[in-house]
Every structure is written in structure tokens, then in C-alpha cells.
Amino acid sequence: MSRKALCIAHLYPDLLNLYADRGNIAVLRRRLEWRGYEVEVARVTHSEVPDFSRYHLVLLGGGSDREQAIVAEKLRACAPAFRSAVQDGLPVLAICGGYQLLGEYYQLPSGEKVHGIGLVEMVTEASPDGPRLIGNIAVWSDEVGVIVGFENHGGRTRHGHRPLGRVVYGHGNDGVSGHEGLRHLNIWGTYVHGPLLPKNPALADAVLRDALAYAHLPDHLEPLDDRLEREARAAFVSLRMNEVAPMLKEEAGSP
Amino acid sequence: MLGIWIGKLVLWVLRLRGRDATSLPGKVALRISPGLIRRFGGKVKRVIAVTGTNGKTTTTALLASMVAEREPVVTNHKGANLAQGIATAFLRSCSWTGRLSADTAVLEIDEATLPAVAPDLPVAVIVVTNVFRDQLDRYGELDGTLAKLLEGIRKTQATLVLNGDDPLCRYLGLRSSRQTIYYGMARGTARSPRREQMRDGQFCLMCGRPLRYEGFWYGQLGLYQCEGCDFVRPHPAFQGELQGGFLRFSEEGLPDLLLDLPVSGLYNAYNVLAAASAARALGLTGDAIHGGLRAYQPPEGRMQRFDLEAPVTLHLIKNPTGCDSVLDTVVSDGRDKVLVIGVNDLAADGRDVSWLWDADFELLAEDPHLTAVVTTGFRAHDVALRLKYAGLAESRIRVQPDLEAALYEGLSHSSATGAAMHALVTYTLLHPAARWLSERRDEHEPQGALYRTSVS
Numbered sequence: 001m002s003r004k005a006l007c008i009a010h011l012y013p014d015l016l017n018l019y020a021d022r023g024n025i026a027v028l029r030r031r032l033e034w035r036g037y038e039v040e041v042a043r044v045t046h047s048e049v050p051d052f053s054r055y056h057l058v059l060l061g062g063g064s065d066r067e068q069a070i071v072a073e074k075l076r077a078c079a080p081a082f083r084s085a086v087q088d089g090l091p092v093l094a095i096c097g098g099y100q101l102l103g104e105y106y107q108l109p110s111g112e113k114v115h116g117i118g119l120v121e122m123v124t125e126a127s128p129d130g131p132r133l134i135g136n137i138a139v140w141s142d143e144v145g146v147i148v149g150f151e152n153h154g155g156r157t158r159h160g161h162r163p164l165g166r167v168v169y170g171h172g173n174d175g176v177s178g179h180e181g182l183r184h185l186n187i188w189g190t191y192v193h194g195p196l197l198p199k200n201p202a203l204a205d206a207v208l209r210d211a212l213a214y215a216h217l218p219d220h221l222e223p224l225d226d227r228l229e230r231e232a233r234a235a236f237v238s239l240r241m242n243e244v245a246p247m248l249k250e251e252a253g254s255p
Numbered sequence: 256m257l258g259i260w261i262g263k264l265v266l267w268v269l270r271l272r273g274r275d276a277t278s279l280p281g282k283v284a285l286r287i288s289p290g291l292i293r294r295f296g297g298k299v300k301r302v303i304a305v306t307g308t309n310g311k312t313t314t315t316a317l318l319a320s321m322v323a324e325r326e327p328v329v330t331n332h333k334g335a336n337l338a339q340g341i342a343t344a345f346l347r348s349c350s351w352t353g354r355l356s357a358d359t360a361v362l363e364i365d366e367a368t369l370p371a372v373a374p375d376l377p378v379a380v381i382v383v384t385n386v387f388r389d390q391l392d393r394y395g396e397l398d399g400t401l402a403k404l405l406e407g408i409r410k411t412q413a414t415l416v417l418n419g420d421d422p423l424c425r426y427l428g429l430r431s432s433r434q435t436i437y438y439g440m441a442r443g444t445a446r447s448p449r450r451e452q453m454r455d456g457q458f459c460l461m462c463g464r465p466l467r468y469e470g471f472w473y474g475q476l477g478l479y480q481c482e483g484c485d486f487v488r489p490h491p492a493f494q495g496e497l498q499g500g501f502l503r504f505s506e507e508g509l510p511d512l513l514l515d516l517p518v519s520g521l522y523n524a525y526n527v528l529a530a531a532s533a534a535r536a537l538g539l540t541g542d543a544i545h546g547g548l549r550a551y552q553p554p555e556g557r558m559q560r561f562d563l564e565a566p567v568t569l570h571l572i573k574n575p576t577g578c579d580s581v582l583d584t585v586v587s588d589g590r591d592k593v594l595v596i597g598v599n600d601l602a603a604d605g606r607d608v609s610w611l612w613d614a615d616f617e618l619l620a621e622d623p624h625l626t627a628v629v630t631t632g633f634r635a636h637d638v639a640l641r642l643k644y645a646g647l648a649e650s651r652i653r654v655q656p657d658l659e660a661a662l663y664e665g666l667s668h669s670s671a672t673g674a675a676m677h678a679l680v681t682y683t684l685l686h687p688a689a690r691w692l693s694e695r696r697d698e699h700e701p702q703g704a705l706y707r708t709s710v711s
Contacts, residue, residue, distance in 0.1 A: 014457055014465075023612025026644045046465065064398055070463055135606070150607045195612050198640050228643050231654070232636035239633055240600075 258288025
């Protein structure tokens, strides 16, 4: 079955690849391929200029502070095109460092500000005295249920948009608000890596549905055999944050 | 003194119980005498510190074995590289009155521990094997690891022996203003990149511009040159060239040495090169280097072999680059094979198992000789999921979180099908796996007449 190819752009994989974003790409690609779609993954490296008219989904991953500053510069150079595509509904999955760069700035522990692209009303500040927010995390999202993974960030993020979900275990955006991530237009922003998508297939499919709709393709996704995914979620939760287990059950019980 | 007695006592009790203590005696002794490492540091003439991400344990053991050809040496065993492991190494070598018979210590030191212990020890040489991402939950980021290493180096006056093929090591050399000697592989032996792999440090640490590579050995180790400034792979003073099971070791003005490789794989060739380079820097002769290599016994999990119902090889995996080297070795084994892959997420393994997704498990999906994989450990399900998305058919993946049951299952499967078995496990599964495999080997040794029933 040959259908129109869906094009996923992995922005700056050579700079933003700190936390296994390759895993997120693999999940997006496979879950489309298993349903008969053709998939093209455009690896847009630092020396290329992204062509936002070609992409149906953009992935921005995590990077270290030093690499993030380089990416910020690259992104600012193409911000107008990026911004207008996102306004038109281009889905963006932004994780950790990539998430921070969607906002206005990221203030480093030294006080220096790395300016983002201001796609959303959001600021991130390092907490010079506070610890890095590290550990396993679970988030409740009304859209896709429980999202599980690992977080590891020094920055505290605040924004005026809807969060991706409510923290049920771990720290989230700033460690105090109880909010994790960001949802605005078709932007999915989050600190959850681990990587994000393998153990969260419902989230992967939600992002893919946005991408299909944006590509003017039918966005109905046939169900897949997610036995291993479900078992991996359940095993992880029961072993490392058992208090979240009832939520997984609740989620399974819902239609 | 009390610390030494108590530490020796703990060591002695553990030995009586047949346990090979690597950390506990030092831990107890340090609690009683926090200045213990400084005391021992005052008793030795020189310390050679081996640090870096991968290959510390093997390089330390190789170098200690070379030094031991000439004089007694204090060394820490089996990768116990935090303060307590270092204290245990000294306790092991000292008398009950705290006297040391050795003037030289060869110590593996964790990157984050180096700044803490460096001021207490007469560190004459620091060997840095490489800097890869490892346990990000502990160090934050790669930059944090580099900062720790620099901080440690600056607290000494040591001569540095660095891997010149690693741009991150080169950066340490340039930034630390210490006398620096580089080692590296022979120029003509680098390969062009075969697959898209995760690489650290692709950008110049001096100016931020991209690094251009003429060729790679593995990870980011290669022939690099910055596009923007004069940051470039230095010409190595000690050069290695792999020739079959040997490493040709050259130093200008001296005849080449043809060194045995007691452990195979390119990453181990780097360890032999690092150890031989440090030995040369210490003034050891070719005889001592050869002798040390011959006397070396590979420690647990560095391609340790067990002859059971099926031939079993045990490997340690702990970060993407190290794991890729192991996967390369496994895939290049042309026999039919069964894999047991065990991943734990305890503190010593790293709580974050993201790295599983950066390692090249796709290699396994392409291996026609791979018949089955059993995944085990606390994160057995995550490994299974990783393999599924790497393209392995689910029917070939079995999840068995219990280690012994998984090893048993892998072994039964491989012996039934005449296949070899490879076990790839993270740190906290290594000793239990090695123990189970050795016990099983002992049980299966031919028992002679004992088991023969009477037929007369």
C-alpha cells in the first residue's frame, strides 16, 4: 500500500541529541510504517537551512548548554518561517533543550541569557542554588493519559499556556507549579525524555495524528499490537513509582 | 592508626568469608579516619591515576601489571574507583602497622572523585582514556565531566598521558597547561564512517565551529580538525597500529614493539596503547611492557569466557559507545548465537536508561546468525521495547526479569540449537552473572567415577 509520504524533520540531530532522540524518531517512523505509510526523515544538520514548507512534523531534541547556544543562533536565523508554519498548524515535538528554545529566553547560571525564538510566551531560568531536577517522572494528560519517562534539567520553566499535563511523580516545568510541559497550537513541549515516545505510544499516536491532519491525510490510525509497550510501562511504574500504578489501570479502563 | 586497623580487620573478616572486598574496608576506615588517603599518599613516592569514561579498569590493570614487573605496586581492583575503593587498595597492600612495601600506586579514579583525592596523593602521571557521555544523571552533562577532570588535573603537577584521537581529551590537554604526551592510532588505519552514529563533541570546544573528520576509529575518536581555528588532532608521540592479534607500538627514535593483545576489540587495543604509553612515560622498558601484558588476567565482564553446555562470553555494557563496541564484537562473531541482555537502573548502573536508545541495537536486527534474545534485569521490558523498535521480530524476544532464570533460558536455548551465547549486562548484574556462570561451570566439570553407577 503506497500512500503519500509523511516528512518528519529532525532539527539539528548533530547538536541536539543528548537524550536519545533517535529513539523518538524510531518510534514515529515505525508506528507510521507499521500502518503502511511511507516516511521520510529529514535530518537537518547545523550547516543546512530548514525548509518548513516540506515538513509535516518537526522534532527538536535536548542538548547541553553549550550546544544549545549554537542551536539558538541557528533557530533565530529561520524563526520567521518556522513561526508562520507553526501558526498554520505545523506540529512540533520539542523536548528538554529544544523545548526551552521555543520560549523567549533561557537564562544560564552565569546570568547570561540565551534567547529563544519566542514561539510561545515562556521563560526558563537556571536556579543557581536549587538542584538539577533529575529522576523518573509521570504526568497525567487529559489528552493521552499517563506519560512516563525521565527528566534531567537545571532550568525552571514558566509559561502562560496550557501545560502538557499535571505532574503525578517527579518535578516538571519548575518543580513547584505541578505542571509539566506545554500545549499550544500543535506544539508538544516537554522535559520528559527517557526517551519520550517508546513507553508512551498514545502520545506518539496523538502527535502523529496532528501530523497526518496537517499533511491533509486521513488521521485515523489503526490500532497496533502494543503489548510490549504496555508491559514496559506497567513494569517501569510498578518498579520505580508504584503510586502511579492505579492511574495506569484507570487509563486502561477508560474507553 | 585506628582507621587502618579497623579497615584491615574488615578486609580480613571479608576474606575469611571468601569475599573479595573492593570497597567496604575503605569505606569503614574512611569513616573512622577521614584523612586516611592523605596518610597513604604521604607513604608512596608516585601515583599514576587512570581516569576517563571507558577502559579505565582494563588500562589500570594492564599498567599495574607492567609496573609490577619491576617493583611492588598498589592498585585498586575491579573498578572500585571512588574514594573508598582507593582506600581499600592501600589497606590491602599495607601491614597492620600501616607500612607500605610499594613506592608506586596505579589507581583507577572516577572522573568526579579525581578533584577530591588529587590534593592528597603525589600524582605524577594522569592517563585519560577518553571522554564519552556516561551516567548523565550523575554528572549532568558532558561539560560537567570535562570540568571535573580539569579541576582534578589542576590540583596536581602531573604529566598527562592523553588519547590524542579524542577531541575532548585534546581539549583537556590544551586547557590544563601541564606537560602532555598524546597517544593515538596510526593515521592510515582510521575508517570512514559506516553508519549514522551518535557522536559526542562534534563541535570545537575552543571556538564552537564544527569539527571535520578525515576518518574515525570509534565514537568521536578520529582524525579531527576544526573548520574555524587551529584545533586539530595532535601528532601522537606514541602510536598504535592493529595487526591481527597484535598492536604495533611505535615511538620515534626507538624500535617498534609488537604487543600481544590479551583482550580483543578495537577499544581494548586503545587500552593496551594507553597502558604502554603511560609505561613508557614512566620509563619502563619493552621487557616490562611485554611481561606485564603476558601476566595480565582479564577481569570480570571484559569478554570473559565460560565453557558450559554452550560457549558463553560475558560483556559489560554501560554507555552507548561502549555498548556499540560490544555489539560490534558480538555481530562479528560468525557463529549462530543467543543473546542475554541485562539492564539494571540502580545508582551504579545509572538511573537513566535513555542511552539504550542511543546504542546501535539496529546492528542486531541485521545479524542473520542471531536466533533469540532474552532480556533481563529491572529494565528488561525497556530492552525488549528497544529491540522491537530496532527491527527485531517480537517472536525472537523473551522477557525474563530474573537474571538467573534468564541466563538459564539463554543457555538451554543455545545448547539445544548448537549456538554460542553472549551475555551483555550492566554493572550491578555483572558480578551476579559471572558468579552464576562460574558456579555452573564448576557443576558441569567432568565428575569422573563419582557419578558412575555400579555395573558390576
